[in-house]
Amino acid sequence: MPKTIPQIIQKKAAGLKISMLTCYDYSMARLFAQTDLDMILVGDSLGNVKLGYKNTLPVTVKDMIYHAKSVKRGNDKALIVCDMPFMSYEISAHEALKNAGEIIKKSGANAVKVEGGAEIAGTVKALTDAKIPVMGHLGLTPQAVNKFGGFKVQGRGDEAQNKLISDAKALEEAGCFSVVLEAVPQDLAKNVSQILEIPTIGIGAGKFCDGQVLVSDDMLGVFEDFTPKFVKQYANLSSIIRQAVDTYIKEVNDGTFPAEENSYK
Numbered sequence: 001m002p003k004t005i006p007q008i009i010q011k012k013a014a015g016l017k018i019s020m021l022t023c024y025d026y027s028m029a030r031l032f033a034q035t036d037l038d039m040i041l042v043g044d045s046l047g048n049v050k051l052g053y054k055n056t057l058p059v060t061v062k063d064m065i066y067h068a069k070s071v072k073r074g075n076d077k078a079l080i081v082c083d084m085p086f087m088s089y090e091i092s093a094h095e096a097l098k099n100a101g102e103i104i105k106k107s108g109a110n111a112v113k114v115e116g117g118a119e120i121a122g123t124v125k126a127l128t129d130a131k132i133p134v135m136g137h138l139g140l141t142p143q144a145v146n147k148f149g150g151f152k153v154q155g156r157g158d159e160a161q162n163k164l165i166s167d168a169k170a171l172e173e174a175g176c177f178s179v180v181l182e183a184v185p186q187d188l189a190k191n192v193s194q195i196l197e198i199p200t201i202g203i204g205a206g207k208f209c210d211g212q213v214l215v216s217d218d219m220l221g222v223f224e225d226f227t228p229k230f231v232k233q234y235a236n237l238s239s240i241i242r243q244a245v246d247t248y249i250k251e252v253n254d255g256t257f258p259a260e261e262n263s264y265k
């Protein structure tokens with residue numbers, strides 16, 4: 001039985017931190033199921049780390065369902081949130097409902113995540129009214145990369161800070177059960193976390209958020225194309241994988257592999 005949204009919200013009320021990581025496939029989801037991770041995000045960051053795109057914009061609803069389905073098959077412990085990809089919720093609340101419904105029905109994810117503030121509050125309300133739980137995402141919202149002109153820290157200066165605070169309030173009012181704050185100054189994230197009743201989940205937003213999320217390929221040291229400053233690498237799997245593959249090639253070449261124990265009689 002996966003963790004529930006009321007349990008996640010309750011953690012904030014109890015002063016307990018919430019842990020979340022991205023995940024995109026069955027085998028990693030199985031490993032995560034052997035831990036006490038609270039939430040999994042099937043992030044559209046899969047565009048970068050799994051599909052090799054420069055940003056998340058080309059990711060489709062079909063891509064998200066494909067990956068979320070395999071994650072769900074591997075993990076029935078964590079609450080699974082699936083990103084709604086670029087242009088799957090912006091056109092109209094009707095389109096958003098159709099796409100979010102398809103994601104939830106076909107993948108088995110427990111909730112969806114959308115990027116944006118007050119401008120999408122109507123859509124968030126339509127989704128939550130239709131019993132689809134929604135996580136918001138403010139600050140550096142990667143789907144706005146072209147608008148921002150790159151991946152830059154957001155929420156600096158009074159105007160930007162006030163806007164982020166009113167966006168966070170609008171998302172809470174519209175029914176979001178939590179909000180990701182990405183790449184914003186930690187004092188601002190602290191302020192938002194104190195103002196909102198729902199949990200804030202930080203990524204590059206400092207230690208005062210109610211929970212944290214990281215891209216698993218970054219924190220495990222698998223993805224080497226670029227590493228944002230806010231990432232802490234808890235393992236260096238790239239070098240372990242390279243070493244293993246080098247040893248395999250050597251053993252294939254010198255005939256050490258396969259040995260007797262790897263062969264059938």
Ligand code: KIV
Pocket residue numbers: 022041042043044045046083137180182203213215
């Ligand atoms: O897609 C993703 O992985 C995300 C996180 C960066 C929060 O949205």
